[in-house]
Structure formats: C-alpha cells, structure tokens
Amino acid sequence: MAAVVAALHAARITQGEEVARFEQAVADYVGAAHAVACNSATSGLWLAYRALGLVAGSWLWTSPNTFVATAAMALQCGARVRFIDTDPASGNLSLEALQAALEQAERDGTLPRIVVPVHFAGRPCDMAAIGRLAERYGFDVVEDAAHALGARAAGEPVGSCRYSAVTVFSFHPVKAITTGEGGMALTQRADLAERMVRLRSHGVVRQPAQQQALGGWHYTVEEAGFNFRLTDFQAALGRAQLARLDGFIERRRVLAERYRKRLADLPLQLPHREDDASCAWHLYVVQFADSAIRRQVYERLIEAGIGAQLHYVPLYRQPLFVGAEQPEDFPGCEQYYNRALTMPLYPQLSEQEQDRVVTLLAAQVKSICDATSQGGSMPEQGIV
Numbered sequence: 411m412a413a414v415v416a417a418l419h420a421a422r423i424t425q426g427e428e429v430a431r432f433e434q435a436v437a438d439y440v441g442a443a444h445a446v447a448c449n450s451a452t453s454g455l456w457l458a459y460r461a462l463g464l465v466a467g468s469w470l471w472t473s474p475n476t477f478v479a480t481a482a483m484a485l486q487c488g489a490r491v492r493f494i495d496t497d498p499a500s501g502n503l504s505l506e507a508l509q510a511a512l513e514q515a516e517r518d519g520t521l522p523r524i525v526v527p528v529h530f531a532g533r534p535c536d537m538a539a540i541g542r543l544a545e546r547y548g549f550d551v552v553e554d555a556a557h558a559l560g561a562r563a564a565g566e567p568v569g570s571c572r573y574s575a576v577t578v579f580s581f582h583p584v585k586a587i588t589t590g591e592g593g594m595a596l597t598q599r600a601d602l603a604e605r606m607v608r609l610r611s612h613g614v615v616r617q618p619a620q621q622q623a624l625g626g627w628h629y630t631v632e633e634a635g636f637n638f639r640l641t642d643f644q645a646a647l648g649r650a651q652l653a654r655l656d657g658f659i660e661r662r663r664v665l666a667e668r669y670r671k672r673l674a675d676l677p678l679q680l681p682h683r684e685d686d687a688s689c690a691w692h693l694y695v696v697q698f699a700d701s702a703i704r705r706q707v708y709e710r711l712i713e714a715g716i717g718a719q720l721h722y723v724p725l726y727r728q729p730l731f732v733g734a735e736q737p738e739d740f741p742g743c744e745q746y747y748n749r750a751l752t753m754p755l756y757p758q759l760s761e762q763e764q765d766r767v768v769t770l771l772a773a774q775v776k777s778i779c780d781a782t783s784q785g786g787s788m789p790e791q792g793i794v
C-alpha cells in the first residue's frame with residue numbers, strides 16, 4: 411500500500427522507473443535475462459507471438475484447456491490455431507498427442523510456428539520433453555504461465571525460459587500476485603525483449619544518432635504496435651506483492667494438502683501428488699465419476715455460497731474456434747471437462763472456511779451416492 415502511494419507521488423506515474431524495477435525483480439526471481447511488463451497476460455501473449463514472427467497463414471498450437479486469450483491472441487496475429495489433446499488427469503498438454511500431431515504435420519507440411527504449453531492449475535508441463543520436440547520439429551515455445559508464477563519445472567523456476575523463447579505471467583487479482591490488471595513476458599533473448607518493448611509502445615523507436623542529426627524530437631515507426639504499458643504505481647504494487655509470493659504459495663500448498671487429507675476417503679480423483687513441490691497450486695481441481703454428479707455437486711455448492719468453478723470450457727467448443735476439430739478428437743480433454751470441478755483455493759481462505767467446503771462437498775457426494783446406489787455405485791477412484 412505504502413509503495414503504491416509513494417509511486418503515486420513520484421514525478422512520473424507511468425513510464426517512470428518503477429516498471430523497470432519490477433521487471434528486474436521478476437527477472438531475478440525466475441532467472442531470466444529480460445522482462446517486459448505489460449498491462450495483461452493477454453497483451454503479453456500477443457507481444458510474444460508477434461515478436462516471434464507469428465503472421466497470417468502460420469500455425470499456433472496450444473492446449474484447449476485454457477483461458478480464451480491463449481488462442482485468441484494468435485487469431486489477432488492472423489494465424490491459424492490448432493488444439494492438441496490434454497492429459498485427462500492433469501489437464502496439461504498430452505505429450506503423446508503432441509508428438510503424434512507433429513509427425514502428421516511434418517508429412518502434411520503444416521508444422522506449427524509456435525507451440526504454447528499452458529501450466530494448468532500451476533502444475534508445470536514437462537518442458538524438457540517439449541523442448542526436445544521444439545528442436546526436432548523447429549517450432550518456438552511460448553509458455554502460458556498465467557497459473558504458474560512460483561512453480562518449478564525440471565528443478566528451475568517457471569519463467570527461466572530454459573526450454574522456451576518466452577514465458578508469460580498474469581497479475582490479474584485471481585493469480586499468484588496482482589497489480590490489478592497486468593502481465594509480464596520473460597525471455598533470455600535480447601532481440602525478442604527489444605521487439606516486445608517496441609510493440610508495447612506503438613512500435614516507436616528513438617535512435618540517438620538520428621535524433622542528433624534530425625532533432626531531439628525524432629522517432630521512427632516501422633510496425634504497428636499498441637499501448638500495452640503497465641503504470642508505475644501498478645509496478646510498485648507488483649514488487650511489494652512479489653516479496654510475498656513465496657508465502658502465498660506456501661499457504662496454497664498447505665491448503666491443498668488439507669484438501670488432500672480431508673477428501674481422501676471420497677470417491678473423487680484428486681490431483682497427482684508426486685510433483686507437488688513443483689506446483690504453484692493456482693487451482694485445486696477434483697474429478698467426479700461423471701458429469702451428472704459433477705453438475706449436482708456444483709449447483710449445491712453454489713447454492714451454499716461456495717465459489718466452485720469449472721476451468722475451462724474447452725476452446726474447441728467455443729463458436730470462435732469451431733472448425734474442423736470436433737470434441738471427439740479430444741478424448742483426454744473431454745474426459746477432464748466432463749468430470750472436473752475447481753474448489754476454492756486462495757491464500758486468504760481460512761481453515762474454517764475450507765472445512766465448511768469439505769463438509770458440504772462430502773455430504774453432497776454421499777447423498778448422491780446413496781441415491782444412485784440402487785442403480786449401481788460410483789466407481790472407487792481414489793488418488794491417481
């Protein structure tokens with residue numbers, strides 16, 4: 411709070427020094443060489459796609475289990491979008507589906523320019539494997555890490571860009587840290603950072619030599635950009651939030667572990683455990699035996715004032731993307747979409763509130779099981 415007020419009293423409330431400080435702080439946190447702050451992750455994705463040369467006619471591939479911006483920003487570049495099926499347990503891109511699609515696309519001459527893994531729910535994708543495919547098939551990787559600030563992949567912080575060209579974070583209030591609205595693109599490549607900075611500010615370039623020759627007011631514009639800048643008072647908030655990030659994630663981890671213990675006896679599929687330490691726990695998603703049960707539980711939780719959610723309606727089901735691809739082409743994502751429900755999980759959630767969620771969820775699941783037990787019981791799934 412005090413940092414934001416101080417930033418509001420500074421000589422510049424936008425295009426001042428706070429943005430660069432926040433960029434440096436995030437770059438240091440994740441171990442990336444360059445950071446470009448922007449006014450949302452959506453604009454960050456657009457900057458990354460454009461900086462990598464995604465143009466009309468080229469292909470961008472991504473997960474259908476994501477927020478619409480991941481794919482919509484490719485359409486804004488004039489590119490074509492193809493969705494790759496996801497793993498039914500994690501909701502992340504299926505490596506087998508990606509590999510198969512690449513083999514086919516190589517034969518057809520339709521290989522992607524960019525592939526965008528989404529670290530769904532804060533659980534990192536297998537970036538080393540995706541990096542190997544990127545080398546083999548010659549595409550660039552952009553990580554949509556809107557859920558995954560503070561997560562670790564292959565022992566490194568998400569955002570280090572070890573296996574990707576650019577990683578994009580979101581600072582929307584539901585994400586790990588917030589600036590109100592805001593986002594950031596991280597990269598190890600100076601050329602990409604330079605182009606993203608240019609596109610963030612109308613494509614304007616100021617060259618000292620030219621200014622000396624033609625006048626200090628001179629600048630040139632060679633390509634159309636936007637105004638995607640973050641303000642300095644937002645950046646001040648972001649830097650204060652970043653200092654608290656590890657604490658926020660630890661709290662999310664504690665709450666996720668409480669869910670795991672308290673839901674263990676219900677006929678639910680809970681998130682994987684093995685790599686829990688690498689997960690940023692953006693979402694806690696449970697899966698039911700079928701969509702009818704999920705719907706009933708959802709309705710009753712909402713009636714009780716509990717903010718259950720569904721992430722996400724698969725993008726191939728959205729009118730914007732309906733095309734050659736049918737839901738049947740995505741068995742993994744369909745299975746996930748039919749069964750999943752997101753439980754409340756955020757650092758301010760108290761243990762009493764969480765216990766109330768658990769009690770209500772358990773009661774609903776039990777009453778539905780009892781009601782359906784005449785016609786056959788729910789399959790016991792436990793933790794996979």
Ligand SMILES: *Cc1c(COP(=O)(O)O)cnc(C)c1O
Pocket residue numbers: 449450451452453476477479480528554556557579580581582592593
């Ligand atoms: C939130 C989110 C975005 C968009 O972030 P904004 O900062 O709101 O633009 C993009 N992708 C995913 C996966 C998200 O969850």
